[in-house]
Amino acid sequence: MIVAIGSDHGGFRLKNEIKAMLDEMDVEVTDVGCDCAESADYSDYGIPAAEMVVRGEVDRAILICGTGIGMSIAANKVKGIRCALVHDLFTAKVTREHNDTNVLAMGERVIGPGVAGEIVKIWLATEFEGGRHARRIGKIAEYEQSHGVNEK
Numbered sequence: 001m002i003v004a005i006g007s008d009h010g011g012f013r014l015k016n017e018i019k020a021m022l023d024e025m026d027v028e029v030t031d032v033g034c035d036c037a038e039s040a041d042y043s044d045y046g047i048p049a050a051e052m053v054v055r056g057e058v059d060r061a062i063l064i065c066g067t068g069i070g071m072s073i074a075a076n077k078v079k080g081i082r083c084a085l086v087h088d089l090f091t092a093k094v095t096r097e098h099n100d101t102n103v104l105a106m107g108e109r110v111i112g113p114g115v116a117g118e119i120v121k122i123w124l125a126t127e128f129e130g131g132r133h134a135r136r137i138g139k140i141a142e143y144e145q146s147h148g149v150n151e152k
Contacts, residue, residue, distance in 0.1 A: 001027055001028065001059045001060070001124065002027075002028040002029075002030065002057075002058045002059050003022060003027055003028070003029055003030070003058060003059065003060050003061065003062060003124070004029075004030045004031075004032055004049040004052045004053065004057075004058040004060075004061040004062070005018060005019055005022070005029055005030070005031055005032070005049070005061065005062045005063075005064075006031070006032040006033060006034070006045035006046060006048070006049040006061070006062075006063050006064075006071075007033075007034060007042075007045060007063065007064040007065060007071075007108075008034055008040045008041060008042040008044075008045060008065045008066075008070070008071070009034060009036065009037050009038055009039050009040045010042075010064075010065045010066030010067075010107075010108055010109060011063075011064030011065045011066065011068075011071070011106070011107070011108040012034060012035075012036065012037045012064075012108075013037070013108060014064050014106070014108035014113060014116055015031075015062075015064045015108075017113045017116070017117070018062060018064070018113075018116060018117065018120055019031060021117050021120065022120070025121075025124075027124070030052065030057075030058055032045050032048050032049045032052070033045050042063075042065045042070040042071050042074055043070070043074040045063070045071075046063045046065075046070070046071040046074035046075045046105075047074050047075070047077065047078060049061040049063055049075070049103070050063075050074070050075040050076075050077075050078035050081045050083065050103055051078055053078075053080075053081060053102050053103060054078055054079065054080045054081065059102075060102050060103065060104070060124070061075070061102070061103045061104070062103075062104045062105075062106070062120060063075055063083070063103060063104070063105045063106075064105070064106050064107070064108055064116075065105075065107065065108070066107055066108060066109040066110075067107035067109060067110055068085045068086075068087070068105040068106045068107035068110065069085060069105075069107070071083075071085075071105040072084070072085040072105035075103045075105065079144050080102075080141075080144070081102060081103050082099055082100060082101045082102055082103070082137070082140075083101065083102075083103035083104070083105055084099060084101045084103075084104060084105065085105045085106070085107075086104055086105070086106060086119055086123070087106065087107065087110050087111050087115075087119075088115075088119070089115075089118055089119060089122055092104075092118075092119040092120075092122040092123045092126070093122050093123075093126050095123070096122075096123055096126035096127065096128060097126055097127070097128065097129045097133070098129065098133045099133070099137065100128040100133070100134075100137055101123075104119070104120070104123050106119065
């Protein structure tokens with residue numbers, strides 16, 4: 001599995017901790033930035049990481065900012081992305097089982113590295129259930145195609 005990881009300044013420290021954990025798990029990581037704790041715009045990192053998922057350059061992406069909200073909003077602007085903002089283990093599992101999320105957003109100012117690490121492990125290990133959930137995701141994809149999402 002190849003995972004893109006990105007953060008703004010508010011998620012920089014947690015990004016580095018998650019990146020180290022992924023390396024230990026032998027997960028290939030593509031770090032899209034940022035590389036410092038100085039002010040940076042989440043969209044500059046969230047959108048490129050999401051685009052990498054859509055293009056098939058990586059299997060999934062993990063995005064971290066102060067709350068996870070900005071990264072989630074930015075990633076979900078990319079057609080084909082299903083990004084979930086997760087701060088607990090239950091939703092980490094269910095968002096994969098039911099929503100087949102391909103991008104995970106978290107907030108460094110909301111959760112600590114221990115919980116974040118467990119969220120990532122569960123999110124990466126959990127498979128999509130399909131069935132009725134596939135039908136629901138299909139409806140979202142149809143909407144994206146027919147309503148010109150991401151077009152001005």
